[in-house]
Amino acid sequence: MTNVPGTTATAATDLLLRRTRIDDATGPVDIAVTAGVIAAIGPDLPVSAVEEIECADRVVIPGLVESHVHLDKALLDGERGDHGGTLAQAIAITAELKRGFTATSIRERARRVLEQAIGNGTTAIRAHPDVDPIVGLLGVHTLMELREEFRGRIDIQIVAFPQEGIFRAPGTLALLREGLRDGADVIGGCAYNEDSLEQCRGHIDLVFELAAEFGVPVDLHADFADDVADPRFALADYIAEVTERSGLGGRVTIGHATSLAARAPEDRRRVLRRLAEAGVAVVPLPATDMFLGGRGDSANIRRGIAPVRELWAAGVRTAYSSNNIRNAFTPYGNADLLDIGLFLAQTSHLAGPADLTRVLAMATYEAAAVIGIADTYGLRVGAAADLVVLDTYRVADALLDRPDRSYVVKAGRVVARTTRTRELLLPARV
Known part of the structure; x- marks a missing residue:
């Protein structure tokens, strides 16, 4: 240039x-x-x-862009070293720890991660604090304070994120609406964490209704499983459908999406085309996806990550991020996106100058587009x-x-x- x-x-x-x-x-x-x-x-x-x-x-x-991080739950390994190993166990362990969260504990742990991220070259971050009846809006409000404290050093977007579900955790919908009124930038979702496929789809519908009501983007955790045997983890098609119906193309993101890799080749190509046409971005989270994946396998253990090269080929906007840092979801991490990028390349059969340069773009230009700052980036x-x-x-x-x-x-x-x-x-x- x-x-x-x-x-x-x-x-x-x-x-x-x-x-x-x-x-x-x-x-x-x-x-x-x-x-x-x-x-x-x-x-x-x-x-x-x-x-x-x-x-x-x-x-x-x-500047590097962390497009999906849980600052409120970072560094919990200092409070409990038992990591369980499965997604369900990680959610349960963290739900228990959340009962003891205070503004001070969230602030201190999040501040340490933000300082690490800045030192490692990150200039913008999209954070997903939990919103639920256990912790209320404590994470959202604490990160709003940190957003001001760190202004001029790193930009922080805040996602109101219903980790415990919406139907499964009554009262969450009102909290999400309150969090958006208070200044959250994005509406999140946890599409699989409901008790039935019907409720999972209803969860997605409610998230998109909130997006329309408040004029904010959508960032969903979805399809985070080894395969699609459970239809709650095969919702990419439905998310693409609702995105098109809502006119939110270019403002919707799916995090994880590991079960895409388990679909039959032709079905996978169809779903990826659907996501590309609808304008839905996908953000693999390799440190978490590799740690929690394949826990039920006793042979040929699956190491699921969303199929990056196929996402590229289909024209799906694709970034990557750290997700969790040193907790039950991911017991590793230093808020270093270059480290995560190398790990993604190593585990996704990506190599050579062209591939590695494109992986770097996933943490820069592509991630900037995912979080909506491409116009000034x-x-x-x-x-x-x-x-x-x-x-x-x-x-x-x-x-x-x-x-x-x-x-x-x-x-x-x-x-x-x-x-x-x-x-x-x-x-x-x-």
């Missing part, structure tokens, strides 16, 4: 990144930032800056200056090298920096 024709940088700017690598097919370019926005991109820009960073051919990418003149300088020299190596995030820039300000010195101590030659 080069500077837009006819556009020149101003004589003085706020921040200048010298000699960055933003594309493996072209040479190094400078990036000039003014008032939090990218003002110019091009080789050897004739500008001065209040702050100048010599990148020395290191890769610069737009990216490495282009006029976009918000949310940037990450990686300690590597090829974009295609951004996952493989596990590079330090040398600088993290949010709205034109450096918000995190990593400096590391490594020495190889060789024996003296004789």
Whole structure:
């Protein structure tokens, strides 16, 4: 990418990144930032800056985007180390722990994850706090406070998420409506966590009704199983149908969707075409999906992740994210999207520069589109200056090298920096 024709940088700017690598097919370019926005991109820009960073051919990418994270339930392994192992056990363990949640406990755990995420190059995050009669709106309200506390360092979208179901947990629907009135940005859903297929479909219908009422996007947990033997985990078709009927194409996301991989090939192709045509995005969550999947298998244990390459081929918008961090759903994680991306590639038969560059795009451009910030995002003149300088020299190596995030820039300000010195101590030659 080069500077837009006819556009020149101003004589003085706020921040200048010298000699960055933003594309493996072209040479190094400078990036000039003014008032939090990218003002110019091009080789050897004739500008001065209040702050100048010599990148020395290191890769610069737009800020990473966590499109699906549960901040309110993060780091619960410090309170209970029993992880159960199945989805149902994880929900039950977490429901028990939620009874002891306080604003302080949520705030402290979420703050630790947010600080990790910023240091690892994340500049925007979509968080899914639970909304139910157990915890009420405590998670939503606490994350609203953190949204203000972290403003200018990371953008936080809040999803009102009914983990315990809507029909299964009476009172949840009123809480969801209240959470949206209070300032939640997105309506969530847990399509499979009801007692019957009819209730699961009713759950989806109610979520879409709330989306229409409040003018917000939809982000559903759905089809999170090893296969489709239980029809509650085969709802992608229905979600696509309701999306089309509601006119919400481009504003609906499914998280997990692992059972897509278990469908017969022709049926899978049909469903993926349906999702693409309806404008429904899919967000695999590989750390959780791999940990909880296949628990009932005693041989040829299934390791289900939504079929990424087939999603690409079908034209389905596809991102990935960390989901849970160190709790009963996922006992791992450091809020590091490059680490999750490498794991996704390793477990999805993705390899080589083209695949790895596309996986990186799933955590940048594709994730930005999923959470609705594409209009102000990216490495282009006029976009918000949310940037990450990686300690590597090829974009295609951004996952493989596990590079330090040398600088993290949010709205034109450096918000995190990593400096590391490594020495190889060789024996003296004789």
